[in-house]
Amino acid sequence: MATVFERKHRIAVLGGGPGGYEAALTAAQLGAEVTLIERAGVGGAAVLTDVVPSKSLIATAEAVNTIRESAMVGVQAFAPGENGKPVRPEFAVNLAAINKRLIAMAGAQSTDMVHSLEDAGVRIVQGFGRLDGPNAIMVATSEGEEGTDFDRIEADTVILAVGASPRELDSAKPDGERILTWKQLYDLTSVPEHLIVVGSGVTGAEFASAYRHLGAEVTLVSSRDQVLPGEDSDAASVIEHAFKRSGMSVLSKSRAEKVERTEEGVIVTLSDGREVEGSHCLMAVGSIPNTHGLGLEEAGVQLSDSGHIRVNKVARTSVPSIYAAGDCTDFYPLASVASMQGRTAIMHALGDFVRPIDLDNVASNIFTQPEISTVGFGEDDVREAGADGHNTVMHMLPLSINPRAKMIGIKEGFVKLYASRSSGVIRGGVIVAPKASELILPVSLAVLRRLTVDQLSDAFAVYPSLSSSIIDVSRALHVRPGGNE
Structure with missing residues (x-):
């Protein structure tokens, strides 16, 4: 057979x-x-050309920034002169090697x-x-x-x-040398003297943050009122403040009309007629x-x-x-x-x-400094829910009061949780912190498994730790027997 x-x-x-x-x-x-x-x-x-190299570049920028800001914890990253002021940096950024x-x-x-x-x-x-x-x-x-x-x-x-x-505009055609898409950044052999980033979405914000910390002068052109439109407004506000604190120029409500190459760089013309001159321009206008x-x-x-x-x-x-x-x-x-x-x-x-x-269970992260991690229900969902959104409660705790954050010099960021007012089921969360991508997991698990704030707060967090702020927020949202009406 x-x-x-x-x-x-x-x-x-x-x-x-x-x-x-x-x-x-x-x-x-x-x-x-x-x-x-x-x-x-x-x-x-x-x-x-995207996630692996870009996040590696961002990690390098984070390392540079850690060295640069080490003075706040008592570490000198410079050779002092007679008056104690720095006379030269003890480190340099070799972008070609990076x-x-x-x-x-x-x-x-x-x-x-x-x-x-x-x-x-x-x-x-x-x-x-x-x-x-x-x-x-x-x-x-x-x-x-x-x-x-x-x-x-x-x-x-x-x-x-x-x-x-990468989306390309006829009025700003990338040439791979001065006008660039994010795929072409890795051909640069030195840090741009002045990088103009057109587009303040995730890609634009991430690269603007990275190159600023690598030492470039950076101008971010944003057509919206705030950077990172569509993201949690509290988180976007923290990031924009961090950008400006780092010395970045943020041009809000400014739409780029065209980008032209000059002999020594680029000129970005805005819709109101203003011109911004720089050495390079990154077009981050979507895909x-x-x-x-x-x-x-x-x-x-x-x-x-x-x-x-x-x-x-x-x-x-x-x-x-x-x-x-x-x-x-x-x-x-x-x-x-x-x-x-x-x-x-x-x-x-x-x-x-x-x-x-x-x-609704998808966790996402924006790799700026600090990072923004989100999962599940957010402020846009509350607004869209209308009257139904009144059954949702939110609590936000700044990281500045977290003992671990104080130890390592973190002054910006927060943990925010959304939960059902009646049942206490965790519906979503936002974390703004260094390595927020590593902190969002317990919130993701809580959203996935429909844990309540009381169930999450029963977990023991290491003391001191940044993750303890997640437990503190969940405890603040405690649901009393009979509901928090």
Whole structure:
């Protein structure tokens, strides 16, 4: 009697960033036949030109700032002269060496990811892919290539994880030398004399903060009343104050009309006619999804007006056999969300147990100095809830009264929690602090597991510690028997 072999489920993943990588790895571990198509390198922009190098640059800037502000705890980072004043710095910033390290580290991370995929049995194809209907991807060795050397990869399930690219304006075209996108910053060999950052969203704020602490004069052009529009207003206020305290010039309610290159730098012309001169300009005006020319419309995949792929809570598109993950979708543009989408898509496609993604549980972080971490319900949600928002209570505690913060010289920041007035269930939180990204986890767990403020306050925090402020806030929100009416 002949043996009948069941054919493996074939999965084709287009894009090797966090979403595509997680999808490919999960699928291979679950026994599927997996092909990953990537044009630049495994890890995608997140590893090669975005998250890994940018956060590494920011960490370096933090180290520089720690040295610079060490005097407040009694450590001199300078050689004193006869009058006790500094005569020269004891440290210098070598941006060429920093950027060389960042790029090498990103490359090493990409190589590690390749090895993980290969060990799991994933076939990796280098090239440019586009959909050929709902169950196939055509791959060319170069973008826009015509001819017969396309490789057609058929699949039962297709995962799209093609990411996004910096948005470019016709009036401020990046040249890679003076007018830059965030991907081009790593070609700089020295700290800019005067960096003008156009855009005060997350990307603009993070790089403005980093380069100011690396020693550059920085001007941040913000079209809004406050930096970081859309973020918690108390948190944004702390960051803007920190920016100005560091010597950064923040131009609020100022829209950049155009950016022109001069012989020695750039001129940014504002909509009110003012001109700002600098040595370099970083354009941080958002991103656009890499969805053009992928054959999405022909395959029946629905897109938003902005070109993002519409997906549901299991990362499925309007076409049953096609899923999407990451910045190319209409979900949160976070690497952690992309990874979760990639894993969820595979679990759903293979019929495994899957928990739909709940964006209310997503923790995010802005890597300024100090950092801003948020999770769950926030002030915008309270306003949008209207009358229903009255059942939500909030308490905020400044870090300046925390004993650990005093010891290490932290003067700015806070912990804020939102909870149900009647039940005490924790609905969200905001932390502004150095390494806030490391402090938000207990709040994330509380939101995920619907813990009450009393349950959280029963936990023992180390004394002294910054995390004890989380416990202090939860205790302040104690719900008395019968409710806090």
